[in-house]
Amino acid sequence: KPDFTPMQPIRKSKKLDNVCYDIRGPVLARAKQMEEDGQKIIKLNIGNLAAFGFDAPEEIQQDMIRNLPNSAGYSDSKGIFAARKAIMHYTQEKKIKGVTLEDIYVGNGVSELIVMAMNALLDAGDEVLVPAPDYPLWTAAVSLSGGTPIHYLCDEANDWLPDLDDMRAKITPNTKAIVIINPNNPTGALYPDATLQAIVAMAREHGLIVCADEVYDKVLYDDAVHTSIASLSEDVLTLTFNGLSKNYRSCGYRAGWLVVSGDKRRATDYIEGLNMLASMRLCANVPGQWAIQTALGGYQSIDDLVAEGGRMRRQRDLAHELISAIPGVSCVKPKATLYMFPRLDPAVYPITDDQEFISELLQEEKVLLVQGTGFNWPHPDHFRLVFLPHEDDLREAIGRVARFLEGYRRR
Numbered sequence: 001k002p003d004f005t006p007m008q009p010i011r012k013s014k015k016l017d018n019v020c021y022d023i024r025g026p027v028l029a030r031a032k033q034m035e036e037d038g039q040k041i042i043k044l045n046i047g048n049l050a051a052f053g054f055d056a057p058e059e060i061q062q063d064m065i066r067n068l069p070n071s072a073g074y075s076d077s078k079g080i081f082a083a084r085k086a087i088m089h090y091t092q093e094k095k096i097k098g099v100t101l102e103d104i105y106v107g108n109g110v111s112e113l114i115v116m117a118m119n120a121l122l123d124a125g126d127e128v129l130v131p132a133p134d135y136p137l138w139t140a141a142v143s144l145s146g147g148t149p150i151h152y153l154c155d156e157a158n159d160w161l162p163d164l165d166d167m168r169a170k171i172t173p174n175t176k177a178i179v180i181i182n183p184n185n186p187t188g189a190l191y192p193d194a195t196l197q198a199i200v201a202m203a204r205e206h207g208l209i210v211c212a213d214e215v216y217d218k219v220l221y222d223d224a225v226h227t228s229i230a231s232l233s234e235d236v237l238t239l240t241f242n243g244l245s246k247n248y249r250s251c252g253y254r255a256g257w258l259v260v261s262g263d264k265r266r267a268t269d270y271i272e273g274l275n276m277l278a279s280m281r282l283c284a285n286v287p288g289q290w291a292i293q294t295a296l297g298g299y300q301s302i303d304d305l306v307a308e309g310g311r312m313r314r315q316r317d318l319a320h321e322l323i324s325a326i327p328g329v330s331c332v333k334p335k336a337t338l339y340m341f342p343r344l345d346p347a348v349y350p351i352t353d354d355q356e357f358i359s360e361l362l363q364e365e366k367v368l369l370v371q372g373t374g375f376n377w378p379h380p381d382h383f384r385l386v387f388l389p390h391e392d393d394l395r396e397a398i399g400r401v402a403r404f405l406e407g408y409r410r411r
């Protein structure tokens with residue numbers, strides 16, 4: 001008879017102690033359970049375009065299908081030639097200088113490359129400046145890599161732009177890199193050139209790497225223009241992250257890229273580390289790589305959806321109008337992305353635990369949002385709203401949020 005005497009519990013590694021990714025955290029698990037129990041939930045929690053009828057462009061799908069027979073083998077670790085060539089041309093369009101095929105890494109989405117870039121860079125004690133609020137993968141990747149995320153504030157009173165004084169004040173001899181997410185998830189901010197230039201100057205002065213997450217660089221409203229921070233210097237080592245997930249509505253294809261630019265001679269050792277990690281994971285999924293050339297070479301991006309009268313633009317306007325009309329709620333209007341990050345006035349809504357708050361909203365009204373602290377925002381007074389559902393669903397969902405908040409005010 002086998003011996004089933006109880007043994008020590010199997011625990012997760014200590015390196016996960018400080019790693020947290022709340023967008024897919026416990027409240028989502030609760031929502032899934034409710035759905036399995038047959039309840040219908042309106043989801044304003046995840047930027048998954050395909051789930052809301054924003055289909056991947058037909059031409060991309062067809063080219064992937066066509067190339068499937070060529071996709072059964074491993075590719076070069078950095079990616080197939082056609083994809084990297086198209087990305088190289090994209091960097092030229094974005095006015096990033098001096099990028100060769102060797103400076104481009106294709107990955108299984110930007111996510112894999114963020115973790116790879118941090119793993120290759122950080123030792124214990126190294127610090128990385130990450131925005132608050134942030135897309136929390138950045139904080140998690142820094143922690144997982146053994147580094148320490150140090151959050152600089154973005155200023156809601158100044159259109160959520162980085163607080164440059166706070167950023168500067170947080171640089172120490174241990175700081176290795178500054179992360180910017182531009183256009184920004186979760187705030188919808190878009191950074192003007194003056195802000196980017198100031199960040200480049202700071203990085204130059206202190207010898208820091210700039211990591212620029214630009215995965216929403218085509219999701220722009222009101223004729224806004226996006227500048228890649230890498231185009232503003234030829235010396236500061238800059239890692240630019242981008243991919244098909246948002247601009248080309250195909251996050252399931254897992255096609256992203258990392259471009260290294262600036263003074264690469266200073267970074268030969270780091271680049272060796274990146275190459276090693278890219279090799280260790282053999283290559284990114286090859287069918288997804290075939291989508292890149294078609295996407296970047298054609299006219300399938302999100303332009304029509306974000307233009308005046310386009311579905312995404314209408315939904316942004318509606319969501320912003322409805323959310324701002326709720327007493328005690330204010331919201332900077334997003335200039336880009338799929339998100340807004342409204343504020344709940346603490347004098348009206350004295351929330352102490354925003355995860356609990358979001359969980360109650362889910363329970364009572366069957367609307368799913370993500371709490372602001374899930375984006376490393378330091379106070380329990382914000383939430384993120386994804387405005388991907390159709391206008392009717394948005395009206396219904398925000399109406400329920402308003403009803404819940406009215407009840408909260410009466411408590």
Ligand code: PLP
Nearest residue numbers: 109110111135185215243245256
């Ligand atoms: N960076 C930001 C700012 C994001 O919002 C997301 C996804 O929501 C990602 C990266 C991940 O993108 P990918 O699908 O390319 O892994």
